[in-house]
Amino acid sequence: MTASFTFDIFSSLDGYSNSTSFGGYFGKQGPEFLEHRLGQFSEPQRLILGANTFRGMAGMLASVAEHPEVLDPWVTRMWNLPTTVVSNTLDETLDWPDATILNGDPVEAIARLKKESDVPLRSHGSLTLNRALLAAGLVDRIQVTVFPVVTGQSGLGRIFEDAADLDLELIETHTLDNHTQELIYRPTLTH
DSSP: OOOOEEEEEEEETTSEEEESSSOGGGGOOOHHHHHHHHHHHHSSOEEEEEHHHHHHHHHHHHHTTTOGGGSOHHHHHHHTSOEEEEOSSOOSOTTOTTEEEEOSOHHHHHHHHHHHOSSOEEEESOHHHHHHHHHTTOOSEEEEEEESOOOTTTEEEETTTTOOOEEEEEEEEEEETTTEEEEEEEEEEOO
């Protein structure tokens, strides 16, 4: 049996994963959102990260290591998940509690991991990695959490820039805190 793979990403309404003007969660997190995320990350799964996202998250988490109470509970849970970092440039796990580095071709590595894993796989962020996996048909679900902001001047990381052409089937939706939309799609390559 093949493990499912979810590409999990936060987005502004105009399709950016980050912004220089808005803080974390684009400044729109609320109690329903935080509780919903904790529930998602409480289920058994393996986190998959690309090197750039891993470096950024490890740096952020290391900065609060002495005061873990400032972390949202779902982030603490994510940090403690078994994590595979797909990278040919990293040789250390940067104090991430349960991380391993997987070298080689990312598409081949994830295809192999999907066959071997006994738990679902989830990648948060990691745009370059996930674009390659989408093009290879290895992503089973795209989970986009759309925060109600437009980041036309300050947006960073256009999520689907240069991605493969995909047909999306909407399979689940959630409205959180009366303003944030979580949309879960099943992607199919169009070629």
